[in-house]
Amino acid sequence: DVKVTQSSRYLVKRTGEKVFLECVQDMDHENMFWYRQDPGLGLRLIYFSYDVKMKEKGDIPEGYSVSREKKERFSLILESASTNQTSMYLCASSYGYEQYFGPGTRLTVT
Amino acid sequence: ELKVEQNPLFLSMQEGKNYTIYCNYSTTSDRLYWYRQDPGKSLESLFVLLSNGAVKQEGRLMASLDTKARLSTLHITAAVHDLSATYFCAVVWNGGATNKLIFGTGTLLAVQP
Numbered sequence: 001d002v003k004v005t006q007s008s009r010y011l012v013k014r015t016g017e018k019v020f021l022e023c024v025q026d027m028d029h030e031n032m033f034w035y036r037q038d039p040g041l042g043l044r045l046i047y048f049s050y051d052v053k054m055k056e057k058g059d060i061p062e063g064y065s066v067s068r069e070k071k072e073r074f075s076l077i078l079e080s081a082s083t084n085q086t087s088m089y090l091c092a093s094s095y096g097y098e099q100y101f102g103p104g105t106r107l108t109v110t
Numbered sequence: 111e112l113k114v115e116q117n118p119l120f121l122s123m124q125e126g127k128n129y130t131i132y133c134n135y136s137t138t139s140d141r142l143y144w145y146r147q148d149p150g151k152s153l154e155s156l157f158v159l160l161s162n163g164a165v166k167q168e169g170r171l172m173a174s175l176d177t178k179a180r181l182s183t184l185h186i187t188a189a190v191h192d193l194s195a196t197y198f199c200a201v202v203w204n205g206g207a208t209n210k211l212i213f214g215t216g217t218l219l220a221v222q223p
Contacts, residue, residue, distance in 0.1 A: 035213075040119065042198065042215040043153075058210070090152065097141060097202050097209055101152040 003027070004102035006091055012108045019078040021105050023091030030095060032074035034058075034066065037088040037104070049074055081109045112137050112203040116214030123189050124222050131184040131217045133199035142182050143211065144173050145198045153198065189221045 007022035025032065031050050035043040035058075045058030047066040055066050063085060067075045074093075078085055086109045092099040113136040123129050133142070141160050145153040157166040159175035159182060166173050170193065172185045182199055196218045200211040 033210075040215060042114075042116075043200075043213040045210060045212075048210065092153075097211075098143065098155060098158060099200075099211055100155075103152045 004091060004093055004100050006089075006102040006105050008105050009103060010106050010108075012110065013078075013081050014110055015082060017078075017081050017109075019081050019107065019109075021076040021078075021089055021091075021107070023074045023076070023093075023102055024072055025074075025093035025100070026072065027093065027095070027100075028071065029093040029100075030071075031093060031099075032068065033092040033094070033099060034064075034074065034076045035090045035092065036060070037090055043090065046076065081107075083109050085109050112139065112201060112212045114199060114201050114212050114214040116199055116217055118217060119215060120218045120220075122220045122222060123186075125190055126188050128188065129186050131186075131197055131199075131219075133182040133184070133201075133214050135180045135182075135201045135212075137180075137203075138177070139180075139201045139203060140209075141202050142175055143200045143202075144182070144184055145200060147196045147198065147216070149195075156197075186219070189219075191221045191223060194219055194221045 004025045033048040034046045049055045049068040065077045089105045091102040115134045144156040147153045157173040162177040164175045170187045175182045196216045198216045199214045203210045
């Protein structure tokens with residue numbers, strides 16, 4: 001079975017803090033994705049990566065950056081967290097089209 | 111840019127009833143997925159639909175695809191409480207270096223006894 005893990009299920013940070021969300025997959029997938037999920041808006045793509053050290057902006061990249069130094073790990077970085085970044089963050093990986101999701105990190109920025 | 115619209119956003123139904131969730135998308139696509147998300151949990155893939163007229167069924171759920179109408183439906187037959195969850199459709203978009211999934215807004219299904 002494909003396994004995608006995320007470093008934290010719940011996280012509470014203060015405005016202005018730098019936040020790291022980590023995602024690890026164990027299936028040697030080329031592609032990895034970060035989404036945020038908000039009620040009534042579905043999943044929105046923040047960034048994705050199709051290879052080590054490669055990244056592409058998704059639909060809502062502002063306020064976020066990413067890092068992919070190893071194939072199995074994809075990190076989402078909030079350089080200076082703001083309250084409007086309070087959300088559920090989901091990581092996914094894929095080899096072809098189908099994406100496999102991690103359990104999610106619920107981030108609250110106060 | 112591909113847009114995906116899903117309706118309804120919220121569906122409350124009684125056990126034993128039938129209902130359909132609709133997923134419309136704006137441009138041609140290779141394939142469409144349906145995912146299920148239980149409260150507090152991640153997304154689980156239910157179906158992948160690859161061609162016009164494709165129909166997949168599992169248990170009380172049946173998904174179909176009409177690529178000419180750019181429409182997919184998820185039909186629920188004789189609903190039971192265990193089906194309560196949020197359902198997402200997602201359409202593949204081949205617009206860059208890799209393929210992306212564009213998600214609908216989700217349908218929160220609540221099945222009442």
